[in-house]
Amino acid sequence: MSDLQSLYQELILDHSRTPHGFGLREEIPAQSHQLNPTCGDEITLQVHRSADGGVEAIAWEGHGCAISQASASLLAELAEGLTVDELEVRIAAFREAMRSRGTIEPDEELLGDAAALGGVSRQVARVAVANGYDVVIANSRGPETLADLVAELGPRAKAATAEEAAAAADVAVVTVPLHAIDQLPAAQLAGKIVLDTNNYYFERDGHIEALDKGETTTSELVQAQLPDSKIAKAFNHIYAAEITTDGTAAGTPNRRALATAGDDAEAVAFVTRFYDEAGFDTVNVGPLSESWRVERDRPAYVIRQNAEELAANVARANRLP
Numbered sequence: 001m002s003d004l005q006s007l008y009q010e011l012i013l014d015h016s017r018t019p020h021g022f023g024l025r026e027e028i029p030a031q032s033h034q035l036n037p038t039c040g041d042e043i044t045l046q047v048h049r050s051a052d053g054g055v056e057a058i059a060w061e062g063h064g065c066a067i068s069q070a071s072a073s074l075l076a077e078l079a080e081g082l083t084v085d086e087l088e089v090r091i092a093a094f095r096e097a098m099r100s101r102g103t104i105e106p107d108e109e110l111l112g113d114a115a116a117l118g119g120v121s122r123q124v125a126r127v128a129v130a131n132g133y134d135v136v137i138a139n140s141r142g143p144e145t146l147a148d149l150v151a152e153l154g155p156r157a158k159a160a161t162a163e164e165a166a167a168a169a170d171v172a173v174v175t176v177p178l179h180a181i182d183q184l185p186a187a188q189l190a191g192k193i194v195l196d197t198n199n200y201y202f203e204r205d206g207h208i209e210a211l212d213k214g215e216t217t218t219s220e221l222v223q224a225q226l227p228d229s230k231i232a233k234a235f236n237h238i239y240a241a242e243i244t245t246d247g248t249a250a251g252t253p254n255r256r257a258l259a260t261a262g263d264d265a266e267a268v269a270f271v272t273r274f275y276d277e278a279g280f281d282t283v284n285v286g287p288l289s290e291s292w293r294v295e296r297d298r299p300a301y302v303i304r305q306n307a308e309e310l311a312a313n314v315a316r317a318n319r320l321p
């Protein structure tokens with residue numbers, strides 16, 4: 001395991017298992033409840049002031065993925081003893097780093113351990129580099145905006161345009177919002193294995209009638225855009241941050257499992273091998289047309305489950321949520 005993975009593992013697991021500030025108090029000086037309708041994460045948070053007007057403690061209770069629990073815990077720890085102005089500066093810095101999609105390097109002096117949570121959308125590249133793959137990364141804004149990530153990933157990584165990255169790839173990971181799949185470089189991806197991480201969020205992607213009616217799947221839409229590529233579903237039903245924290249060695253009791261789906265046996269075999277390298281068992285849910293079973297609002301979506309539990313959740317999924 002790389003130093004980076006160890007850092008994530010240590011911080012996120014420690015803070016999500018033993019969260020700092022967890023537990024609301026009876027006395028309620030200022031309290032706020034927040035719900036993220038996209039992922040279902042929830043938090044209730046109280047700010048307790050000290051006699052001099054500073055922050056004595058943040059008390060909170062919530063539920064969600066390991067990264068959101070760890071974020072609340074890290075920020076609660078960071079806040080203690082600060083003035084309100086100091087805390088506002090740190091929260092603004094944290095928010096900026098988390099929303100920057102990695103274009104801003106979090107300031108460790110300002111954020112302490114919480115700096116390690118920046119850049120969650122780069123997890124598959126991190127796992128790939130840690131396992132000896134060469135990686136070419138692209139985004140919508142141009143390779144120059146990926147310089148920090150490339151520097152972090154080291155000599156196995158470089159940045160390019162989407163067309164160049166597709167042309168360089170033996171295997172490509174398509175991890176763009178669903179509404180952007182019509183811009184994928186189909187010619188450069190022809191004949192190649194393409195891992196599709198997509199999910200459908202009508203709030204973000206706009207309504208797509210065939211998905212609303214359960215007549216197709218996001219992976220079949222990607223396949224339609226890339227008719228000559230070998231598509232396999234991958235990593236869609238795990239929070240990105242957990243890709244580098246939840247993997248364990250093959251044979252570990254209760255190892256977390258992830259689903260794949262595909263019409264091409266070679267692509268499914270690749271995902272199975274890659275999942276194992278990343279630390280996950282595989283459950284194959286069948287062809288792309290069955291991949292709805294692990295999409296949003298189905299029982300298997302973004303929860304931790306072993307292979308047996310995942311297979312059971314896949315079997316009991318309803319076509320229309």
Ligand SMILES: NC(=O)c1ccc[n+]([C@@H]2O[C@H](COP(=O)([O-])OP(=O)(O)OC[C@H]3O[C@@H](n4cnc5c(N)ncnc54)[C@H](OP(=O)(O)O)[C@@H]3O)[C@@H](O)[C@H]2O)c1
Nearest residue numbers: 121139140141175176177178180183197198199236239240
């Ligand atoms: N986040 C998660 O935990 C998670 C987990 C599993 C699956 N998913 C699914 O995976 C997909 C991507 O999610 P995400 O959270 O990674 O989304 P994101 O952070 O909004 O976007 C991912 C990347 O797509 C790039 N992009 C957008 N349009 C592009 C284009 N036309 N050409 C090249 N690159 C483009 C963005 O580049 P710029 O930053 O330059 O715009 C960004 O780097 C979604 O369908 C999501 O539902 C997400």
